[in-house]
Amino acid sequence: xxxxxxxxxxxxWFPNPEADKVVDQVEVLADDGEDPVPQDPVNPxxxxxxxxxxxxxxxxxxxxxxHELMSKLKANTETSFDYLFCLSGVDWGTELGIVYHLESxxxxxxxxxxxxxxxxxxxxxxxxxxxxxxxxxxxxxxFDFFGIKFNNHPNLKRLFLTPEWDGFPLRKDxxxxxxxxxx
Amino acid sequence: xxxxxxxxxxxxxxxYFINMGPQHPATHGVLRLxxxxxxxxxxxxxxxxxxxxxxxxxxxxxxxxxxxxxLTDRMDYLSSHINNEAVCLTVENxxxxxxxxxxxxxxxxxxxxxxxxxHCLWWGVMGMDVGALTTFFYGFRDREMINDIFxxxxxxxxxxxxxxxxxxxxxxHPNFINRVKNFVAHFKTKIPEYDxxxxxxxxxxxxxxxxxxxxxxxxxSFGVSGPVGRGSGYSCDVRKYxxxxxxxxxxxxxxxxxxxxxxxxxxxxxxxxxESLSIVEQLIDNIPDGEYRVKTNAVIKLPKGEFYQKxxxxxxxxxxxxxxxxxxxxxxxxxxxxxxxxLSALNHMAVGGKIGDLVATMATLDLVIPDIDR
Amino acid sequence: xRIALNITENIQEWLLxxxxxxxxxxxxxxxxxxxxxxxxxxxxxxLVLIERRVAAWFQLRIGPNRVGFQGLxxxxxxxxxxxxxxxxxxxxxxxxxxxxxxxxVIISSLMALGVLPFTKxxxxxxxxIGVFFLIAISSIGVIGILLGGWASNNKFALIGAMRSGVxxxxxxxxxxxxxxxxxxxxxxxQLSEIVEVQKSGxxxxxxxxxxxxxxxxxxxxxxxxxxxxxFDMVEAESELGAGFHTEYSGMKFAYFFLAEFINMFxxxxxxxxxxxxxxxxxxxxxxxxxxxxxxxxxxKTLILVFLMMWFRWxxxxxxxxxxxxxxxxxxxxxxxxxxxxxxxxxxxxxxxQI
Numbered sequence: 001x002x003x004x005x006x007x008x009x010x011x012x013w014f015p016n017p018e019a020d021k022v023v024d025q026v027e028v029l030a031d032d033g034e035d036p037v038p039q040d041p042v043n044p045x046x047x048x049x050x051x052x053x054x055x056x057x058x059x060x061x062x063x064x065x066x067h068e069l070m071s072k073l074k075a076n077t078e079t080s081f082d083y084l085f086c087l088s089g090v091d092w093g094t095e096l097g098i099v100y101h102l103e104s105x106x107x108x109x110x111x112x113x114x115x116x117x118x119x120x121x122x123x124x125x126x127x128x129x130x131x132x133x134x135x136x137x138x139x140x141x142x143f144d145f146f147g148i149k150f151n152n153h154p155n156l157k158r159l160f161l162t163p164e165w166d167g168f169p170l171r172k173d174x175x176x177x178x179x180x181x182x183x
Numbered sequence: 184x185x186x187x188x189x190x191x192x193x194x195x196x197x198x199y200f201i202n203m204g205p206q207h208p209a210t211h212g213v214l215r216l217x218x219x220x221x222x223x224x225x226x227x228x229x230x231x232x233x234x235x236x237x238x239x240x241x242x243x244x245x246x247x248x249x250x251x252x253x254l255t256d257r258m259d260y261l262s263s264h265i266n267n268e269a270v271c272l273t274v275e276n277x278x279x280x281x282x283x284x285x286x287x288x289x290x291x292x293x294x295x296x297x298x299x300x301x302h303c304l305w306w307g308v309m310g311m312d313v314g315a316l317t318t319f320f321y322g323f324r325d326r327e328m329i330n331d332i333f334x335x336x337x338x339x340x341x342x343x344x345x346x347x348x349x350x351x352x353x354x355x356h357p358n359f360i361n362r363v364k365n366f367v368a369h370f371k372t373k374i375p376e377y378d379x380x381x382x383x384x385x386x387x388x389x390x391x392x393x394x395x396x397x398x399x400x401x402x403x404s405f406g407v408s409g410p411v412g413r414g415s416g417y418s419c420d421v422r423k424y425x426x427x428x429x430x431x432x433x434x435x436x437x438x439x440x441x442x443x444x445x446x447x448x449x450x451x452x453x454x455x456x457x458e459s460l461s462i463v464e465q466l467i468d469n470i471p472d473g474e475y476r477v478k479t480n481a482v483i484k485l486p487k488g489e490f491y492q493k494x495x496x497x498x499x500x501x502x503x504x505x506x507x508x509x510x511x512x513x514x515x516x517x518x519x520x521x522x523x524x525x526l527s528a529l530n531h532m533a534v535g536g537k538i539g540d541l542v543a544t545m546a547t548l549d550l551v552i553p554d555i556d557r
Numbered sequence: 558x559r560i561a562l563n564i565t566e567n568i569q570e571w572l573l574x575x576x577x578x579x580x581x582x583x584x585x586x587x588x589x590x591x592x593x594x595x596x597x598x599x600x601x602x603x604l605v606l607i608e609r610r611v612a613a614w615f616q617l618r619i620g621p622n623r624v625g626f627q628g629l630x631x632x633x634x635x636x637x638x639x640x641x642x643x644x645x646x647x648x649x650x651x652x653x654x655x656x657x658x659x660x661x662v663i664i665s666s667l668m669a670l671g672v673l674p675f676t677k678x679x680x681x682x683x684x685x686i687g688v689f690f691l692i693a694i695s696s697i698g699v700i701g702i703l704l705g706g707w708a709s710n711n712k713f714a715l716i717g718a719m720r721s722g723v724x725x726x727x728x729x730x731x732x733x734x735x736x737x738x739x740x741x742x743x744x745x746x747q748l749s750e751i752v753e754v755q756k757s758g759x760x761x762x763x764x765x766x767x768x769x770x771x772x773x774x775x776x777x778x779x780x781x782x783x784x785x786x787x788f789d790m791v792e793a794e795s796e797l798g799a800g801f802h803t804e805y806s807g808m809k810f811a812y813f814f815l816a817e818f819i820n821m822f823x824x825x826x827x828x829x830x831x832x833x834x835x836x837x838x839x840x841x842x843x844x845x846x847x848x849x850x851x852x853x854x855x856x857k858t859l860i861l862v863f864l865m866m867w868f869r870w871x872x873x874x875x876x877x878x879x880x881x882x883x884x885x886x887x888x889x890x891x892x893x894x895x896x897x898x899x900x901x902x903x904x905x906x907x908x909x910q911i
């Protein structure tokens with residue numbers, strides 16, 4: 001599937017309730033005979049798509065819809081993203097998030113799913129290990145380095161570091177005066 | 184009633200833990216496996232990682248792109264050239280540099296030679312893990328020849344650093360073409376020797392057939408790649424699906440086996456030796472003339488955005504994921520290493536087998552621990 | 558010139574001139590024991606050297622060639638190093654059993670050497686139950702391995718020891734039965750008698766087909782009993798580190814190591830005695846020079862030793878369940894049938910005699 005087709009299909013799974021209202025308002029305004037005020041185009045979906053600055057189609061999803069979206073991406077026969085080839089934690093400064101790189105072995109198309117949270121104290125997402133078994137290890141790595149917790153994860157504990165390690169090293173605000181060389 | 188319970192209890196076997204590693208001959212490095220065993224039967228395998236973790240991803244965030252190339256050598260040191268290539272390709276694609284054909288061809292030749300060298304070492308160690316100690320020296324004999332070629336061309340034998348963003352560090356040595364041709368001719372007579380010594384051995388076949396089975400569905404779900412995935416009938420060769428460098432100019436077959444057991448994975452690697460030889464043969468006579476390097480700025484700044492490049496190392500799919508904010512350092516750099524995902528399937532494959540099966544299975548996963556720990 | 562090699566009698570006669578008969582008997586035994594100990598600990602070291610050179614030859618290497626001429630003194634130097642090494646041990650090991658284990662192994666293998674007929678004269682201890690004695694003694698070694706593995710307080714050692722127990726006890730059967738097959742031909746357990754019978758053709762020729770089958774089973778089971786590859790479950794360095802002797806160092810390790818090589822020599826020597834006519838020369842070519850028997854005995858034994866080394870450096874290791882399958886489902890039934898065939902051959906007098 002092309003990226004456009006993917007975008008339309010996946011977007012339709014999570015319709016934005018706001019989108020209908022805006023359309024209604026626009027119609028009402030049009031009846032008054034005035035020129036409609038140019039507005040930002042309202043996303044018809046709860047998901048945000050982007051293709052700029054990346055070779056893949058990017059989808060941003062809210063943490064609440066993450067697991068549902070992921071299950072559908074895997075289960076739907078048209079998308080069938082059965083290969084999670086990369087799962088990276090990212091610290092965007094104010095937000096913590098995860099980037100999932102997915103590929104379909106049947107259709108050979110890719111998608112990148114991003115999920116973010118502003119909660120730096122106790123960031124939590126749903127685990128996707130029940131969808132892709134490989135996520136069990138990758139999520140443990142993310143937990144180890146970013147402190148992001150995963151609901152329903154079978155064995156969420158430090159993978160590389162010792163259990164008593166203080167802090168999460170790959171966060172941007174991590175400081176270690178002894179072991180880190182800062183340029 | 185009371186008596187029967189005591190009787191049953193006294194005959195009940197008890198599970199116990201055993202620590203395989205961090206120093207253990209079969210873990211090839213500092214991997215630690217916590218095994219739960221009932222007698223000889225494995226109930227659970229829990230890898231404990233991090234004994235050689237150097238936090239390369241964090242170091243990359245403060246290094247320039249030229250420096251990052253050198254760090255990748257130290258991940259999967261047996262495919263160092265291909266690791267270097269992955270970073271260079273990412274940077275070149277981001278900068279939209281036009282790379283000369285000569286560079287592409289030389290990179291591919293050396294990449295395939297690296298793969299052969301890595302598989303030679305794996306073959307030797309595979310034999311050793313199932314108890315045939317002689318294979319080790321046969322594998323090393325042929326690997327030495329490749330290392331000598333590398334040494335002549337770029338001065339290093341293992342961690343080569345031959346790639347730079349924009350091309351190669353130096354042009355190839357004048358002897359390079361001849362020596363590679365000699366090696367190809369030599370190695371073609373040696374692979375049948377490998378088969379006679381190990382592949383056709385009845386004990387070896389009994390040890391590996393039906394051991395550590397991984398189905399195709401599980402292989403995809405566990406995200407395994409490279410020969411491990413192809414042994415399960417999962418067509419996952421990055422060289423086929425996302426060809427890079429000069430790989431789109433050559434014809435080769437993807438080595439596939441459908442059994443998914445240890446012997447299938449073994450056979451995939453032996454087949455790959457032949458395929459890599461054929462790729463080298465196709466390219467070695469047609470190295471185009473031209474520049475061996477394109478000029479880049481002394482300080483490389485990637486445009487803002489996200490870049491992903493995958494390559495096929497000897498172990499499987501290596502992904503380089505760079506998030507750039509337009510500065511001279513990456514904002515975040517993630518290596519998707521093949522060994523890490525392959526290791527995640529180990530528990531699934533080893534449970535129910537004997538300790539000997541675990542060792543054989545682990546040998547065909549071909550783990551390089553610094554690649555897992557990064 | 559007749560070189561007298563009937564050592565026990567000669568020594569006894571010499572001692573009788575000095576002391577009473579009982580004392581002379583005991584003294585003679587001690588002296589013979591010391592001679593054997595001296596010869597075979599050195600011979601064991603040379604076996605190690607041979608193994609290393611053979612391994613190197615198989616593996617495209619050179620092997621030890623620096624210490625002494627062609628590395629002849631290499632293993633001596635190694636032994637010297639091992640003697641001078643610290644004896645380490647685990648914290649909560651059962652100290653008594655832990656220290657006892659190596660002696661069980663080394664003594665049992667040295668004891669078995671006493672009955673081997675190196676020549677007609679050079680045999681310290683010619684008892685009428687020779688073969689039975691050999692089988693009995695060689696199975697004592699496993700007690701040492703079990704003790705060592707158990708007392709080390711190490712799980713790898715324990716697994717190795719348990720594997721060893723199950724393996725040696727299983728393969729003991731096949732060694733015994735294959736030798737028993739040949740006893741049907743000789744009608745005696747005494748080793749000198751067995752050699753005597755072979756003057757009209759080596760037993761492997763006399764017994765033809767069943768004897769060859771018995772020999773093959775004997776070599777397989779013998780290799781398994783000495784815990785050598787492809788049956789080295791006990792050590793299995795890629796699985797168990799070093800197996801039952803993981804926690805041993807210095808001289809105690811050296812005892813285990815030496816015992817392995819002496820056992821290998823023993824199995825080959827038994828094979829030579831029972832199947833290939835011990836010290837008898839082929840076609841009686843050197844019948845007139847009795848002391849050349851030692852040469853023939855050693856030559857035949859070393860060929861069999863080489864065969865076992867050949868196994869070791871070319872075969873992968875079996876898995877523990879395959880090992881037991883091989884013994885109980887294949888070797889043992891074949892062996893039982895083979896005995897019946899051999900009995901039939903002896904009954905019908907189908908023996909080939911020269």
